[in-house]
Amino acid sequence: MPSRIADRRGFTLVEILIALVIGLIVIGAAMTFAVNTVRSVEATGLREGVTRNSRFIAMSLERDFTATGVGIESTIAYGSVRVRGDTLLVLSVPFDSVMSPPYDLIPPPAATNPLPAGGTCGATCLDLMKAADSTFDLQVGDIGRLQVGGERRLIRVENMTSNDTAVQLAFTPLPEIFLHPASLSGGLLLDPFNTYVQKLEPVSYWVESGNLMRATRVEGSGSFKGEVIADGIQSWEVSVIFQDGDELDNADPTDGDPTNDYDDILSVRIRAIVAANRVDRHVNAGTLFTRSYDWRFTPRNLMYERNRR
Numbered sequence: 105m106p107s108r109i110a111d112r113r114g115f116t117l118v119e120i121l122i123a124l125v126i127g128l129i130v131i132g133a134a135m136t137f138a139v140n141t142v143r144s145v146e147a148t149g150l151r152e153g154v155t156r157n158s159r160f161i162a163m164s165l166e167r168d169f170t171a172t173g174v175g176i177e178s179t180i181a182y183g184s185v186r187v188r189g190d191t192l193l194v195l196s197v198p199f200d201s202v203m204s205p206p207y208d209l210i211p212p213p214a215a216t217n218p219l220p221a222g223g224t225c226g227a228t229c230l231d232l233m234k235a236a237d238s239t240f241d242l243q244v245g246d247i248g249r250l251q252v253g254g255e256r257r258l259i260r261v262e263n264m265t266s267n268d269t270a271v272q273l274a275f276t277p278l279p280e281i282f283l284h285p286a287s288l289s290g291g292l293l294l295d296p297f298n299t300y301v302q303k304l305e306p307v308s309y310w311v312e313s314g315n316l317m318r319a320t321r322v323e324g325s326g327s328f329k330g331e332v333i334a335d336g337i338q339s340w341e342v343s344v345i346f347q348d349g350d351e352l353d354n355a356d357p358t359d360g361d362p363t364n365d366y367d368d369i370l371s372v373r374i375r376a377i378v379a380a381n382r383v384d385r386h387v388n389a390g391t392l393f394t395r396s397y398d399w400r401f402t403p404r405n406l407m408y409e410r411n412r413r
Contacts, residue, residue: 150380150387154336154395158378161316161334162399165374168307171196173405175203176249176304180357182256183366185406186283187354190340191310192372193283194403197249197302204241204303206251207232210270211296218293228262228287229274230294232301240264240271242303245321247281248273249302253295258286258304260322273301278326282306286326311340338394339377344369345400371402 115123173184175197184195198204210231212224223229230250234240242248242261250257259275266272279289288294308319308328316337319330345351346368357365380393387393 150384150393154378154380154393157334157336158395158397164318164333165399165401168194169372169401169403171305172403174199178367178369178406180365180367183355183369185344185369185372187342187344188283190342191283191308192342193306193308196305198305205235206300206302207234207240209294209296209299215296217297218295221291221293222288224294225272226274228277229272230301232271232273234269234271238268240266242273247304247306247322249304251302252292252299255292257289257292258282258284259301276324281322281326282308311337314338316340336379336381337376338379341375343373345371345373369406371400374399
């Protein structure tokens with residue numbers, strides 16, 4: 105009989121307390137591990153977000169710099185790379201199996217050389233020949249290169265009328281487009297026998313309210329028509345590196361130094377600070393996490409131009 109009573113005996117209070125303490129310790133350890141894991145994942149995600157952002161910026165710049173100078177060789181006073189403050193511009197001629205063709209000016213009857221001020225069909229209008237197959241690849245809003253002898257201007261296509269062989273192209277009367285002289289600025293007079301227009305593919309980068317912007321078009325007012333490609337930009341500094349190793353804010357063909365003109369540019373350097381999209385008190389001692397980057401891009405077309413001199 106006593107043995108049966110002993111068999112029915114439960115846990116003592118001490119045993120229950122010990123079990124509760126052990127259970128609480130295990131649960132506490134598990135919760136601590138879970139919280140630390142979540143914090144670690146969040147911290148890693150925060151850092152990786154900055155890395156992804158910067159990687160996308162570098163890839164976008166690399167892609168655009170690859171085309172820099174295609175079909176438009178830099179001269180002393182006119183470069184396919186141009187910088188002003190935090191704004192960077194690169195120029196190229198579109199290339200899709202073949203390069204976008206130039207369209208020659210149709211000179212007016214009994215043309216003098218140079219022509220009177222203005223265009224051939226109006227103050228800001230040009231009569232242009234179509235290609236041999238009657239195609240014309242410039243559209244309203246596109247940016248074109250107006251080449252008059254050795255002078256270059258950018259134009260923004262405002263309107264067009266055409267027939268089988270010719271196009272009347274009206275352009276916006278802007279003095280500057282994408283940091284370059286535009287339209288007929290500077291009193292440019294047309295040469296009836298040595299003037300053409302060619303489609304360009306400009307790309308511009310700049311920072312606006314902490315966002316990195318990219319634009320390939322301009323509004324009728326001349327302002328960039330851009331889109332956000334990255335946020336969290338705390339600092340964005342652009343400089344150009346010349347063939348002799350000098351690094352300046354931009355080229356200067358007017359200072360009498362023949363080594364820092366637009367045709368002497370070898371590379372572009374961008375120094376940036378990219379920040380996370382939020383503050384995490386468990387990352388970077390509770391302050392906003394940032395990383396510094398130093399990118400240098402050397403467009404192969406600029407190297408080719410110099411090597412063939």
